[in-house]
Amino acid sequence: MTKHKKVKKEKKKKIKTTKIKTKPMKTISRQHFQNIEIGLKCKRSPKVNIRTQTPSTWCPGCFNFQIMAGVQKYVESQIIAGKKREDFAIVTGIGCHAKIFDYLDLPGINSLHGRVLPTCLGIKIAKPELNVIGFSGDGDAYAEGMEHIVHNARYNSNIKYLVHNNQVFALTVAEPTPVTEKGYRDKTTPRGVKIFPLNPIKIMLASGASFVARVFADTEQVNKIFEEAFKHKGFAFIEILQPCIIFHNDAGYKERTYNLQEAGHDKINMNAAMQKAEEFDYNSKTGKIPLGIFYQKERDVFEELLRK
């Protein structure tokens, strides 16, 4: 409770300085406050703002605000440190996550559903010097684009790839994705989902991803993992557990999580990584959910091999 109070105070302070033009909605949830607020709370210089003027159409309280703030904080800090806007390229798929393309004023492509990674790869092949960030949803990554994530893990191009995993097709109104838990019901699955979900962390480990991480949709966590991912030379797979507050509200996830690095996990050990990946099966309602870096081991990157 004390934490909430503290957060509220700071929120008021920030809103004054950043001059948000859009009026807050009348009936606003606490979650909404929290998300916008955490996004704004992080120390960003007023000099650099990569946010476009486009008003957001994410639901009030959506965890995408937190993710965006984490990304924004990282990119803006890099720009302050001397990088240019043009040194980045963002690629999005189709779904709620993809709206981030309109909100971040960076070069890039809002691609097709499922095709984030081939788009990133094409950019990276031509311009290895660009910092390429791919954003996907779980439908995008694990359904329509599964072949691409497996092969891009193998190619090991220096792409930073975020999967906003809210375990539901949110923008098409609540249908199950390959990572939705058994028993989940919506209008298209009146008898409930009967198939066990995929475990993307295991798939990425098995496919040879050189950096495999999972975080919760929290600004600071996203920002920190970004810093780690950009230090890593090679393909970085980052899954973000993101409750969908409308269709798949698993806010309870956060309480079940713990940090692998704090727990002393050996991230260069593939067997240990696989064991940790097994701890959460995307289906169970109880048990611990490990976050942080499961695995990290650098090797030759695609665009450099291409030039050899």
Next chain:
Amino acid sequence: MRCDIVFGGKAGQGPNILTEVVSEGLIKKGFYVFYSRDYQSLIRGGHNFNILSFSDSPLYSNSSKIDILVCLDANTLGMHKKDLKKKGIVLKGEDENMFFAGAVYKILGIDLKILEDELRKLKNYEENIKHARKGYETERRKLKLPDLNKPIQNLSFMNGSRAISFGAVNSGLDYYYAYPMTPATPVLTELSQMQLEKNMKHKTIELENEIAVIIAGLGTSATGKNVMVGSSGGGFDLMTEGLSMAGMAEIPIVVYLSSRPGPGTGVATYTSQGELNLALYSGHGEFSRLVLAPGDPKECTELTNQAFYFSQKYRVPSLILTDKHLAEAKYLIEKSQNLLAVENSIISMERYNSYEHDENEKAIATEDKKIIKKNFERRMKKQLEINKESENFEMFKIYGKQNSKNLIIGWGSTKGAILDAVTEGKIDAKFLQILYMEPFSRKIKPILEEAKKIVIVENNSSSQLASLIAQKTGIIINDKNKILRYDGRPFFSDELAKEIKERLG
């Protein structure tokens, strides 16, 4: 004159290299040469054959009748005997393929030294030369041929695939993305091998599937690079969502589509012109494109160059449509000249959107009805500009008797057989070859209106060009006047001449 030689045998017995060395000998002797390949979808065994045709005047097709039948295996004789001319020569036996090369050189009256020089370019040439000498010395027969001894120069002996690759490289190609699929694969092979040559800047990249191929191609193109992707019908089907995205995001891309008989897996190693409609209408939504159909290797190079030019200038997808026959048959043809300089329309990475977007506002997605309408109109205007500028190019060609009232229409790889049929059959007709399928020249309609009789020749079962003509000009070509071949094989000039004469009456 025309002489046709069939080299037949099992895959792996080397009929291709045999055809090559005989072709080289004939060219050095002064003959015009054309050869096509007929092979099955297998690596060893089966029955493969090449038909090599030559003449003292230019020719671009095979005839159905054989003058010399070279049998590398026992099957070949049985399969081709029926097509052998009365005085046709048969070569058979258990010998090595270069034995037959020597024998054919003797029959054709070509100096053995030319063959030895050719063989020295190959690995293990000593063994091969030994066989060739033996074949040359053993052979006693001789074919009566015009006495030429002036090697043909300034012409290139190449297939469509090499010419496409040549066109791409000379248009500033940076990246070629592909997933192997016959008959588009030879372009991938050519470009991959060309990478190793000096001063070549392009790279070829093979990805997990054709979806990744075109999408990665668009990603690369969006950074300001010249990109081509390639496939055949089935692989191209997978590319169509990317093609549509190129239409919306307005990212330039050149697509090489080489067709084989479909639907489904179809017939992998045979020819068809069945993908004209696919090239014209694939991809959801309404957007501009160019569909260019070369009819010989020279046009392959030139149209590939034009495809790059238009794609970059107007930021639209350009499709180059060939088929297995053109992709793999070898033509002795003029070198391409006057290739256009291709200017890249993207300087550095901008913002691109597959969602409808506001051009002026950082390509941010929109659902505003005014902007949606405005964008459709802007893209439509672009189409009109493309239509206008393309009239400066050879969107069609006319051959034969300019004042004839008989008109033969064809496109793509049927060009060679039609040209030869008209010449050899002494047919009173002019031949209209259409190269630009989209946009479609407005000058074509008057040519059709002037004609008294129209015959159309296509390597497909539904006469897709006739449908396009009907759509673009309102002129319906009578079904009786459609000469269609859809057994996976190209037309033979003699058979086609007979067919055309029948239809013209």
